[in-house]
Amino acid sequence: xxxxxxxxxxxxxxxxVVTFAVERGFDQYLQPVLDMTKRVFPDARRIAVRLQPDPExxxxxxxxxxxxxxxxxxxxxxxxxxxxxxxxxxIRSPSPGSNMVLALESPD
Numbered sequence: 001x002x003x004x005x006x007x008x009x010x011x012x013x014x015x016x017v018v019t020f021a022v023e024r025g026f027d028q029y030l031q032p033v034l035d036m037t038k039r040v041f042p043d044a045r046r047i048a049v050r051l052q053p054d055p056e057x058x059x060x061x062x063x064x065x066x067x068x069x070x071x072x073x074x075x076x077x078x079x080x081x082x083x084x085x086x087x088x089x090x091i092r093s094p095s096p097g098s099n100m101v102l103a104l105e106s107p108d
Contacts (some may be wrong), residue, residue, distance in 0.1 A: 016051050017063055029092045033065065033100055036087040039078060041067050045107075063100045068108055077104055 011034065021027035030049075037047060046068040054060040065084075069077070084102045092100075 015051050016049060020061060022050055032059055032091045033088060036091060037067060039064050040084045041069055044069050064103050065100065066103045068105045068107060072106060077106060
């Protein structure tokens with residue numbers, strides 16, 4: 001089911017991510033973070049968003065922005081990870097229980 005946050009780029013937000021963000025009051029940041037992610041990774045093969053529990057802290061969850069990129073060196077990936085983090089913190093300061101994180105993957 002498409003949500004009101006679906007962008008013109010045919011991105012469909014997983015319902016559990018939207019529900020989680022709405023319940024915790026940070027749903028207004030989802031689209032800006034996705035847009036920033038697309039700017040930082042314009043050549044991404046795939047961008048997906050999922051909800052993931054912390055394996056060690058009960059009731060602590062992350063909204064994970066999964067990005068798959070190819071053909072980058074480790075140094076380039078580290079730099080892009082840094083740029084994503086800076087972009088995220090420019091949009092939103094982190095708060096307990098509503099963290100958004102990057103999972104950068106390279107099939108190479």
